Amino acid sequence: MPDEKTKRTKPTKAEKAAAIKLKKEQAAVKRNTQKQEKEQAVAATSLVKAENTAAKKVKKQYLTEKKNNTQKAKKVKIEITPKTKKQYTVQKKALAKDLIKAEKAAEKELQQQLMKNLEASSDFWSTLDNAGQIFPATQSPDMNSLFRLSTVLNKPVDKQLLQQAIVDITPRFPTITCALKQGIFWCFLEPPIKPIKVLPMTQLPCARMQIDSKNSMVRVTYHGNEIAVEYFHTATDGTGAVTFFNTLLHRYFCLVSGIKFNDYTNCVNYLDIPKPSELEDSYLGMDIKKRNKSLDKSAFHLKGTHLVQNGVRFIKGICSSAELKNLAAKYDATVGQFVTAVLAYTMQQMKKLQKGTKPVTISVAANLRPYYMSKTFRNFVSYFVVDAQEYTEFEDVVKTTIKQSKEQNNKEFYDELVTLNVRAQNNFFIKMMPLPLKNFMLKFAFVLVGERSQSMMLSNLGQINAPEFFKDFVKRYEFGLGGTKQKKVNASCCSFNGIFTITFASIIKERTFETIFFQKLSELGLEVCVESNMDFREGAAK
C-alpha cells in the first residue's frame, strides 16, 4: 500500500517551479527596490550638488555682475548737460540759502539778545578816562593802540559756547565793550549796535581794528586750543583786561562743563550790575601836584625793515617762574626788575651794533590801583622810565635798574607824572577846542613827549590770579602789545601756574633784539622755550 506521508512531503514539479518563480520574482522586486533606492539616493545627492553648484553659480554671477557694475560705474563719465548743470546749481544754491538762513537766524538771535542787553543799558554812556583820550587821536596804520590777552586751553575751543559767553558778560563790562563815538569836544562811550562776534584767527595779532560807533572796542578770536581777546587801549588797561578775560573764561568753562563754579577770584559774576567804583575815572581822584620834571630827552630807537603785514610778529619765550625768580634773586631783584635789566642790557648791545648815540630808556608800565585803592575797570595806569645810562656790563645795568625802580615806583612820583595830563584835560581852553583840532594837538604831543623819549615799553602783568579751577582748563596765559611807530619792539610778560611767558611784539623784520635777549637768558642758566607766530623766512619788507 502507498504512504500518505510520502505523498505530502514531496512537492510536485509545478510547485517547485512556482516556488522558484516566486523566489525569482521576490528577488527581482527586491532588486528593483534596491535599485530605486539607489537611484533615489543618487538623485538626491545629485540634486544637492546641483543646488550647490547652482547657488555657487548664482553667487559667482552676482559677484561678477557687481564687479562689472563697479567697473562700469568708474568708466562711465557723468555727462554734464545743461540740465544736470542746472540741477546741480539749483541744489547748490538751495544749500547755500539754507546755510545763509541758519547763519541769519543765529545772528538774529544774537541781535535780539543784544537788544535786550542794550535796553537794559540804553541810557548808559560815559566819558573817556584821562589815559583813554590819547589813543583815538594817535591811531594810525603804524600805531594801533591795541593789546592782546590770550590763553591756551587743554581742549579745543567751542565757538558757539564762547559766543554765548561773550554775549552773556557784555552788559557786565559796559565801559570795556562800548563803542567809541565822537562828540563835538570830546569822544565818549556808548553801547555798540553790533554784538561782539567770535572770529577765527585769520590775521596777525593786534591787526588794525575798525574803531567806530557801531562796533565794540574788543575783538575775540580763537584757533585750536587758544582764545584771544584784543582790546583797543581806550577800553581798559592790562589789569581791567585780565578781569574781563577771566570773567569770560569763567562763563565759558561753566557752559562747557555744565557746572556752576562759585570761585570768582580776580573775576566777577556776570549777573551782577556794574558798580560805580568799577566805572569811575580814577585819574580825577589823584592828587594834583606841580610837575618838577623837565621834558624828557630823546632816546635811542631801534632801526629795522618794516613788516608789510597789518599786525605784529610775536616771539614768545616760555620758562619756569620758579627758576626765573631764583635767577632774579641772585641779583637781589624782583622778576620785573630783572627782566627790565635784561631788556636794558639787550638794548645797549643793539645800540652798539647800530652805532646809536642817544640814551637807552625802558618805559615800564605801572598799575596805579594799589596806590589809590581803586577798583576801576578802566584805564588807571602810568609808567616809570629806567635809563640804562652808559652802563654796558650786565651787573651794573641790573644795579641801576633796581635803584631807579625803587626811586620812581611810588605814589609821589606818579602824582607828578600824571599831573600834566590831568591838568590839560581840565584846562578851559583845551576843553573848548573842537575835537579835530584837539586830536591833532594830542597826536603832536604824543610824538613829541610820549614815543620820542622811550626806547621800548615793558608791560608786566605779574602773577595772574585766577579761580582755582582754572588750573584744570588753562595751560598758560599770554600777554602781547601792539605795534608802535618809533618803539619797534615792545615786551610784555605774565605768569600763571608756574609758567612765565614773555612776548616780544615787533613791527620789523629783524630778530636781533630778541636773539640777544634770549641768548643772554640762556647764558645766565635759564631754560627757555621759544615760539613765534611767524616762520623765520616770513615777513615781507615794506
Added chain:
Amino acid sequence: MNYCTECKVAVSKTISNCPLCGSYTGDKEAAEDFFPQYRTELEPYVSYPKLGKINAKNTFLQTGLLRILLLVIAICITINLLIGGYFWAGHVISSAFVIYICVIMTIYKNRRFYLQITVNSFVWSIYLVIVDLLMPNGFSGFSLLYGVPGVILAGIILIDVMIALNPSSTRGYYFALLNSCFWGLIPQILIWSMNWATGFIWLPFGLFFFSIANYCIVIFLCYRHVKSEYKRKFHF
C-alpha cells in the same frame, strides 16, 4: 622738542628752524631734559594758524585819491592863474571837496546813516552856494532859493522816514533831525534879512515852517532823548 645750539633755546618739535637765528634745530638729544614741563604740559596744546600773505589795509582810495585830487587842484589853479579870466578852478576845488567828504570818507569812516545824511546835506549845501558864487554872472541866488532848501528838505524827509520806519531808533536820528531843521531855517532867514527875492518863494518858506514843525514835534515828544544826546555830544 627741538633745540637750537646757537641760541641755546628749545623750540617746538614742529619747527625745523630756530625762530630767532634761523639755525637748524634737529638736535633732539640736547632737548631731552630741557624744561620738561613745556614738553609734557604745553607743547601738545599749542598751534598757530597758517595765515598766508596778509597785506596792510588798503588805504589807496583814501590817501592815493586825496593826493590825486590835490594834484588836479594844483594843476587847475596853475592853469587858471596863467590863463586868467573867470575862476573856473573854484568848481574843481569844490567838486573835489564834495567827492572827498561825501564819497571817500563815507567809505572809510563807516559812519552811522543819520550822520551820513547830515554830513551830505551840509556838504552839498555848501557846494551849491559855492557854485552859485562862482557863476560867470555872479551870485544869482538859485542856491539859496532852490538848491539848498531842496537838499535840506530831502534830508529832513529822509530822516523822518527813517524815524517812522523804526520808532525805537537811536537818539542820533533825533539829533540829526534837529541839526537839519536848524539848517533849514537859514535860507529863509537870509532871504528875509537881505531882501533878495521879490515875491513869495514857496520852497525856502515851506522848508522854514516844516523845520519849525519838526523841531516842535521832536522836542515835545522826545525831549528826554534829545537832551541826553546833546549832553553826550557837547560834554566838555
